[in-house]
Amino acid sequence: xxxxxxxxxxxxxxxxxxGVSFAVAPQTITALVGPNGAGKTTLLRCLAALEMPxxxxxxxxxxxxxxxxxxxxxxxxxxxxFFGLYDDLSVRRCLLYxxxxxxxxxxxxxxxxxxxAARVGLMDRLESKAGELSRGLRQRLAIxxxxxxxxxxxxxxxPAAGLDPQARRDLSMLLIALRDAxxxxxxxxxxxxxxxxxxxxMIIIDNGHVVGGKPIAVKDVERAHYAIELATARADLRxxxxxxxxxxxxxxxxxxLIAFTRNPGARAKLIRDLVxxxxxxxxxxxxxxxxxxxxxxxxxxxxxxx
Amino acid sequence: MNPELRRNLWLxxxxxxxTLMTVMLALVIFAAAIGKDAEYRPAAxxxxxxxFIVVFxxxxxxxxxxxxxxxxxxxxxxRLSALTPSEMTWGKLFGATAYNWYGGFLxxxxxxxxDLAQKGAGPAVLNLVYxxxxxxxxxxxxxxxSLVAIRRRQRHTRLEVFGYQILGLIAASVVWDIxxxxxxxxxxxGSKDTIVWWGQPFNSRLFLVVSLVIFTNWIIVxxxxxxxxxxxxxNGPLVWLGFLAFMGIYVAGFDAWxxxxxxxxxxxxxxxxxxxAASTFGVLTYxxxxxxxxxxxxxxxxGAQFANGKIGVAFWSFQAWMFAWIATVAVSVALAIAVNGxxxxxxxxxxxxxxxxxxxRDVALFVLFQTLPGRRRGDFAALMAxxxxxxxxxxxxxxxxxxxxxxxxxxxxxDPVWFGPVVAWAEALVVTTLSITRIALGEKRAS
Numbered sequence: 001x002x003x004x005x006x007x008x009x010x011x012x013x014x015x016x017x018x019g020v021s022f023a024v025a026p027q028t029i030t031a032l033v034g035p036n037g038a039g040k041t042t043l044l045r046c047l048a049a050l051e052m053p054x055x056x057x058x059x060x061x062x063x064x065x066x067x068x069x070x071x072x073x074x075x076x077x078x079x080x081x082f083f084g085l086y087d088d089l090s091v092r093r094c095l096l097y098x099x100x101x102x103x104x105x106x107x108x109x110x111x112x113x114x115x116x117a118a119r120v121g122l123m124d125r126l127e128s129k130a131g132e133l134s135r136g137l138r139q140r141l142a143i144x145x146x147x148x149x150x151x152x153x154x155x156x157x158x159p160a161a162g163l164d165p166q167a168r169r170d171l172s173m174l175l176i177a178l179r180d181a182x183x184x185x186x187x188x189x190x191x192x193x194x195x196x197x198x199x200x201x202m203i204i205i206d207n208g209h210v211v212g213g214k215p216i217a218v219k220d221v222e223r224a225h226y227a228i229e230l231a232t233a234r235a236d237l238r239x240x241x242x243x244x245x246x247x248x249x250x251x252x253x254x255x256x257l258i259a260f261t262r263n264p265g266a267r268a269k270l271i272r273d274l275v276x277x278x279x280x281x282x283x284x285x286x287x288x289x290x291x292x293x294x295x296x297x298x299x300x301x302x303x304x305x306x
Numbered sequence: 307m308n309p310e311l312r313r314n315l316w317l318x319x320x321x322x323x324x325t326l327m328t329v330m331l332a333l334v335i336f337a338a339a340i341g342k343d344a345e346y347r348p349a350a351x352x353x354x355x356x357x358f359i360v361v362f363x364x365x366x367x368x369x370x371x372x373x374x375x376x377x378x379x380x381x382x383x384x385r386l387s388a389l390t391p392s393e394m395t396w397g398k399l400f401g402a403t404a405y406n407w408y409g410g411f412l413x414x415x416x417x418x419x420x421d422l423a424q425k426g427a428g429p430a431v432l433n434l435v436y437x438x439x440x441x442x443x444x445x446x447x448x449x450x451x452s453l454v455a456i457r458r459r460q461r462h463t464r465l466e467v468f469g470y471q472i473l474g475l476i477a478a479s480v481v482w483d484i485x486x487x488x489x490x491x492x493x494x495x496g497s498k499d500t501i502v503w504w505g506q507p508f509n510s511r512l513f514l515v516v517s518l519v520i521f522t523n524w525i526i527v528x529x530x531x532x533x534x535x536x537x538x539x540x541n542g543p544l545v546w547l548g549f550l551a552f553m554g555i556y557v558a559g560f561d562a563w564x565x566x567x568x569x570x571x572x573x574x575x576x577x578x579x580x581x582x583a584a585s586t587f588g589v590l591t592y593x594x595x596x597x598x599x600x601x602x603x604x605x606x607x608x609g610a611q612f613a614n615g616k617i618g619v620a621f622w623s624f625q626a627w628m629f630a631w632i633a634t635v636a637v638s639v640a641l642a643i644a645v646n647g648x649x650x651x652x653x654x655x656x657x658x659x660x661x662x663x664x665x666x667r668d669v670a671l672f673v674l675f676q677t678l679p680g681r682r683r684g685d686f687a688a689l690m691a692x693x694x695x696x697x698x699x700x701x702x703x704x705x706x707x708x709x710x711x712x713x714x715x716x717x718x719x720x721d722p723v724w725f726g727p728v729v730a731w732a733e734a735l736v737v738t739t740l741s742i743t744r745i746a747l748g749e750k751r752a753s
Contacts, residue, residue: 010603010606011603012602012603012748013748048386049538050382050385050386050538052538054603054606054607055610065538069537069538069539070388070390070537070538070539073385073386073387073388073537073538074388076386078382078383078386080379080382080383082379083379083380083382083383084378084379084380084383085380086313086317086380088317089313089316089317093313093316097309097312097313097316098383098387100309100312101309101310101313101384101387101388101389102387102388103388145383
């Protein structure tokens, strides 16, 4: 659905994106992560055909952003990190304008407004003015405007910024529902925990490059991430696990993070082997932070500081 | 209905605002009607109010039509819509000013009724057309100014918005001059009844009204083109080239403007008209290099296209000032050929070559200052540098009694005759080389 090839984007004194290439499959939710200033927002704006690449290409649904930016805009929903609303318009009129501005016929626009309002939980606020909504409700309205025309691709820049825990949970459920409805979503954030619930893939941007050169699968149906902790340090932990055919995400002398089959029998055997080899296994547990683990495994602990 | 226009109508024409405007205007007109002061009859008061509401206030709303969206962070949402550039242009032009036009139409009703009773149908309709034209031209000019400005910089202060409003008001004053018997006609021709254009006499009123219609169209075309750029659509050069051709032909046609200077006494009318066209293109080059964003990344990209042999692609991406510069050079060369054979031809040709050299140096100076640290103020710094080069340094040289140094600062006849052009083009070469080097160095640093 999204194909980026050798994308280069320059500001007068800085190359913000340097040879970025990746592809995003349809009906997925992809996290776009990286430290502040890494180039996430620039990349999103290039995907949204709001910025034209210096070289390389960006294709959305087979359309090149240079050749057909307006056709892409029709197909796209975009929530910028700092967005504005027409405060003096009612929620209904905000959504109706967004629907009509995206080319929906008048006969279809009203139904689209009701559907979008229902999706973002604003049915009971349709006649309220946008300026009277709380921050969380404004965020919902902005997302409603981005999806009212049923776009094929939705780009969200820091969508959970400033939301309370309940609103974040609601947002996660909404994004999953949009994916299940057939949309392809790219969500930019530097808060990894909020992406955990709904992202299946992750693109790490650092200093204008895609770390690892391609999107990384975060959720694996066959395998899960497990954390092993030793009571006594052993320098050969990584080598032992690797020799046992285990995919080591990261490891030191005390602990290891592995991607391993969800089969209980196989896990029991691995624990037996570890103990048999003299490792003092203090814990062996599923890691609930698959995305965070993968991120730091890719960019290294140095990224944590950034 | 155009969604952008409709949204603006929702915002601008709320029942409360409509009621307020209607009641206020009704009260003022009523007060004028029952008053005894002959100067403040309803129609006269309505005309004053019309200028305030539609022209003065309307230009401000037009200037804010896009700048306000950027300020309120709704502009990206609009850019990401399926709205066409035409829908956006008309929606902004008449939507952002819908409240002004509502009041304006109420006042036009009062003026029309009065004119019909006192002057008859013809003059009444003419006055109506004129008043509407003043409003449209003023507002469209303000919108165009703001659209050009946002390409340079997204954030705008209230003072800058006031500047765009002022440009609209200047445009309105030009329209006023067209209708005013003692206005522009004096400037365009000594006679007030006819204008001689390309040797043909035209009724001056008709000529100016047709000119007004054509320039109004160019302003709206300009808005449309600027809107296309905002919507990420590519503008080819053909419309701008068309405008250049129009301006060259239009300005060169005024017989009253053909020089009567004794040094050009032997020049043919064709040569004089070429001189007018070249001057017009030169002015447009300066204007556009000042107005357009000197996008260093774009210049690098154009350079890369040239380096890769994609001459057509590079040419298609030229900025407006580049085409205006090319047109100036082309017409100037034609002029230099046209004066060949006349007395003092060599002197004239040297003068033309010097002028082109200084023009080239000056546009390169604008680009150079954009590549230096603190480039946000690059245009201001370039203007200061030009002030120094054209006024300050010549004044100092004069004070020091070095009058021979003038060809370093102006296109000026020199002895030997080749000295002026060589100096001008040497300066142009130095500044252009510096600019290109800075752009190339910037590319190296960026990558």
